[in-house]
Amino acid sequence: MFGGNYFHSIDDKGRIVIPVKYREELGSQFYAVRGMDKCVSLYSCAKWEEIESQLSGLATTRPKERGFVRLMMASVSDCEMNAQGRVTLPPHLRSIANLQKDVVVAGAGTHVEIWDKERWDIYNVEQGEFEELAKDFDVKL
Numbered sequence: 001m002f003g004g005n006y007f008h009s010i011d012d013k014g015r016i017v018i019p020v021k022y023r024e025e026l027g028s029q030f031y032a033v034r035g036m037d038k039c040v041s042l043y044s045c046a047k048w049e050e051i052e053s054q055l056s057g058l059a060t061t062r063p064k065e066r067g068f069v070r071l072m073m074a075s076v077s078d079c080e081m082n083a084q085g086r087v088t089l090p091p092h093l094r095s096i097a098n099l100q101k102d103v104v105v106a107g108a109g110t111h112v113e114i115w116d117k118e119r120w121d122i123y124n125v126e127q128g129e130f131e132e133l134a135k136d137f138d139v140k141l
Helices: 020-026 045-056 063-075 091-096 117-126 130-134
Strands: 005-009 015-017 029-034 040-044 077-080 086-088 102-107 112-116
Touching (some): 029 063, 040 091, 045 063
Antiparallel strands (some): 029 040
16 A cells, blocks of 8 residues: 655656656556546556456547546556656646646555646645544544
């Protein structure tokens, strides 16, 4: 499970450093895709295979399912981490998530998310108080 968050910058070549804590579980090769809430999601090869399997089970005769699969698969990019732990994020994904300079790399359980720092801050405010949010779920903390 991926957890924690880290503050980084994207360099002029579109590269970002993947935190050491995430490197082993992600692997040297992984997938980057459009994420929910305007972020970029990174998945290990094994997890991405599970997602592809789920996507292939959606009905292409249903417009919403077809559209979701189309947008997801059109955004997917295979990535390779270099020896310094950096990865180049493709321009189309940086554009979708408005990733320009300051970013947050956050663990999201099954995957890693990369957020524009300003958008991350707004998202956290929009979520409201943690205690109030937790009331909606049956999780024993």
